[in-house]
């Protein structure tokens with residue numbers, strides 16, 4: 356392990372700790388970034404808002420939280436020892452196990468001494484003359500570094516709609532991404548769940564079994580597909596351990612870094628019977644195969660997409676007994692896959708229970724939260740517990756909630772409020788030298804791309820130091836071209852047809868633009884590598 360150095364310098368009233376690099380966030384990305392920078396011999400401090408490691412898998416403790424990625428493809432690939440030492444219990448591992456896994460990683464690689472917990476970064480300000488970033492925590496503590504890597508997460512800034520009266524509710528209320536560590540007991544209680552996205556779809560069937568009454572407030576029904584989870588047998592575990600090289604080679608070749616790959620045929624190149632047989636085959640498989648192993652034109656051809664969308668609606672209609680409720684649960688206003696597909700276990704069956712009620716807030720909008728419960732345009736519902744499964748200010752939210760100031764005092768928040776998300780390769784943004792964003796913005800099985808991104812940033816910092824440069828930032832021209840390229844790609848897909856966090860359109864007032872790079876993850880990686888091969892093309896190194 357690299358020797359960890361750190362110096363303290365008196366400054367003003369407090370003291371300022373000096374590091375080569377500061378990493379913000381101790382989730383999947385931040386932990387690996389810390390490990391790699393420390394390996395490079397840098398003095399590094401990681402600041403983490405939570406009291407433990409894990410990020411997404413630390414905060415999202417709601418019942419039912421788990422991977423939609425296959426466990427053996429989500430775990431880190433960078434340590435052969437780790438791959439052999441860790442056993443996954445389920446094919447789609449649950450939050451408690453995922454958190455344990457990341458704690459195991461933190462312990463195995465002795466990462467904790469470099470992490471400060473309960474340390475929320477408030478501001479990150481660039482000192483142009485000194486070429487250093489001044490970081491201040493909410494508690495007033497200060498630190499300084501040449502490099503800052505934000506690994507603050509893609510889905511970590513929670514969003515709660517500003518319902519009038521929200522603080523007046525006398526019962527218990529929880530946002531799913533700030534779930535308490537202690538078990539919440541729903542037994543016999545009147546529970547509300549606001550939202551029906553991927554999180555709610557995991558939570559609802561579990562809460563429905565326990566609660567006296569569960570009322571689900573739905574704005575947008577989703578195309579939910581069966582997860583088909585199961586326990587991992589010792590044989591499968593051993594098989595994975597013996598073939599991790601093959602598994603990792605495969606997921607690095609498929610478009611979105613899963614084991615699934617698209618069917619190269621066009622939807623309407625095959626007969627209706629053959630198509631239906633293929634849909635049924637995909638439906639019977641676990642995970643995202645229904646999306647990512649479907650006919651390859653499913654996300655670009657509207658009719659092809661509708662053909663499968665109707666297949667999914669019929670699956671919903673077959674599972675929900677009340678036809679009126681079933682129709683309410685059938686999405687009809689956006690293409691299949693234009694929003695993240697929630698994977699479910701007994702989600703639709705929950706609506707067959709007598710104690711579960713679906714309220715369509717497009718028909719009867721929520722007007723206020725009251726001391727007793729929720730008031731819609733139709734009536735007031737009384738509750739003991741309100742669950743906000745209302746999602747995230749995705750990708751930009753974690754960054755814009757910090758006061759990040761670059762050259763000329765320009766704030767990232769202002770820059771992006773005007774231009775929308777604007778980065779070069781998702782890795783840096785012009786005017787913020789040596790400030791890196793280790794958040795995967797490719798459509799990708801997260802850890803796979805997060806590893807690439809962390810390795811790219813580490814190699815870049817190594818390059819800067821070895822070649823005697825002091826700073827790196829993209830040119831505005833390269834950044835604008837990248838943003839335009841991403842929007843151009845998105846315009847050839849059906850992604851912009853939905854209100855979704857992919858487009859920022861789940862947040863009122865947020866500039867609507869594609870937030871993820873809408874291309875194969877392999878193409879994203881290729882581009883990042885080409886930029887390096889061409890001498891960090893589009894960046895200025897000084």
Ligand SMILES: Cc1cc2nc3c(=O)[nH]c(=O)nc-3n(C[C@H](O)[C@H](O)[C@H](O)COP(=O)(O)OP(=O)(O)OC[C@H]3O[C@@H](n4cnc5c(N)ncnc54)[C@H](O)[C@@H]3O)c2cc1C
Nearest residue numbers: 380382383384404410411422423424475476507508511801
């Ligand atoms: C419920 C849920 C299920 C998901 N399932 C999948 C899945 O199946 N497959 C998949 O590929 N992806 C999934 N994702 C996406 C998931 O976010 C990523 O897989 C991954 O965990 C992100 O890791 P990260 O380290 O980049 O960010 P995070 O895990 O979000 O970690 C960011 C960390 O930064 C900290 N932080 C943020 N701001 C500050 C600040 N100002 N100061 C200090 N610390 C700060 C946060 O506290 C957090 O711990 C899921 C996301 C959610 C919410």
